[in-house]
Amino acid sequence: MNLLTLAGVHTHIGAYHILHGVDLEVPAGQVTMLLGRNGAGKTTTLRTIMGLWPTSQGSVRFDGQTIGGQAGQRSTPEIAQLGIAYVPENMGIFGDLTVRENLLLAARRARTVEQMDSARLEWLFGLFPALKKFWLYPAGKLSGGQKQMLAIARAMVEEQRLLLIDEPSKGLAPAIVQNLIAALRELKSTKTTVLLVEQNFGVAKALGDFVAVMDDGRVVHSGAMAELAEDESLQHRFLGLSLGAHQ
């Protein structure tokens, strides 16, 4: 069963026509990878799902209801309230706020940290020990990897139905990327539905159940991740790079 379905989605940003009819299905409880070269429209796809750019044509449906498109464009807060969390490419960390405050913001119903789900918080500390260590530290002072951990933890503070994560491994050292993969694997084991944009094919292979490859504002290939991982000719065709170069 698909939790999220994009059908013929077009997105315009000002005078620019970025998405040219994206068809994408995200199955429930699985990790779907969104791959493609720079400028293919991956980030715009995530932003369109989140309602940060309006869908100018086509439709975005989440769990049977329309959230984007002329049939009924929902606002970003409404979309988030349905249980969709978004980790943007720039991580969206509030640099002047502490780690504690960043996480408290993500707990919509809690007014204080004491009202947050402490067991869930402990689980997050287990996944990302740095967050506990730097609890009262301004998030802007964290390293790039720690910021990424915070961004992902923030999206997980409350139980979500769908996580949209944009290039979490970007700019991180290989050792940190391994930590990240381990944390995302743990998330995967909770059967949360994830749509993950990635340029690093190694990360994509390690995590993905399904894959969609984008080019020029369209999805040009979609199928099982394992199928793409095993077929080098498919990789050449859709990613334009050898597996070796992508790792």
Add this chain to the structure above:
Amino acid sequence: MSTTTTAAATPAQAAAAIPKARFDGLPIALVVLLALAALPLIGSPSTWVTLTVAGLAMGMIIFIIASGLTLVFGLMDVLNFGHGVFIALGAYLATSVFAAMSGWTTAPELWRGLVPIFATMFVAMLLASAVGWAFERVLIRPVYGQHLKQILITMGGMIIGEELIKVIWGATPITIEMPEALRGVVTLFGDAAVEKFRLLATVVGVLVLVAMLFTLNRTKLGLLIRAGVQDREMVESLGYRIRRLFVGVFVAGSALAGLGGALWGIYQHGVLPQIGAQVNVLIFIVIIIGGLGSTTGCLIGALLVGLMANYTGFLAPKVAMFSNIGLMVAILLWRPQGLYPVANR
């Protein structure tokens, strides 16, 4: 999710071992430095105390007025050049309330003198917030994200506001008679004379500051405002309706401008229709000095401007008008983003 220990206490203890980021105290030192530097130039310590208290009182009133503006800019990137309307409205309402309560203003007892002042503050905040709500809905909402149009339409709104004020209260300046009980001075440190009303204005300013710092730093609402100033798109992505928050902040900012305008009018012993435009210049200097969007910066900027205006007014009245521009230039040469730049902007 296996453990069930209390989450709040443990990390706080763990973090105790880590050096927290140091608060940048240099801008605060700058206020002290400015005051101390003026002492030898002024010479007489009692005159210095008088001018310093006057400067701080003026600074606190400017802070009350400017704090809402800086949050409005920080939160929604809205440049509201019409903020002066609320200031003028507050000041003119003070004239009406004082006229209506003339029996109270002439009474010698302190508490009877305070009644019209508090009544003025209440009425000014109430009406300024109502006008602020309408202003946001009619003028600002259609021009979100369009700076040039914001400047033009809010300036236009201010001109219309000024003309309406002339229609209601007339174009000639109106004097405000200080309530009998608040006339005169309090003597500090032997022979330093400080006007009673200035002390009152300082106290009101401190109360507003404390309430604002409490809201911003100790409540979830304040957390949302601080986060929204840094990255409003992310706040929306977390599921909060930032437009509602913005309307709330705009209305609160208008109420504070009305309150500050009322105090300003009483402080200046009178009002004229251009009062809004005059104070507008000062508050824009203040929020630029402070770092757009920063409340702490706004406070420090307001105190610097208040002190500078009073010291130069005494030492070199001819350059007093330009002294605050000079102050702004000097500070921007030192810190081009203002005293406390807001991160992520």
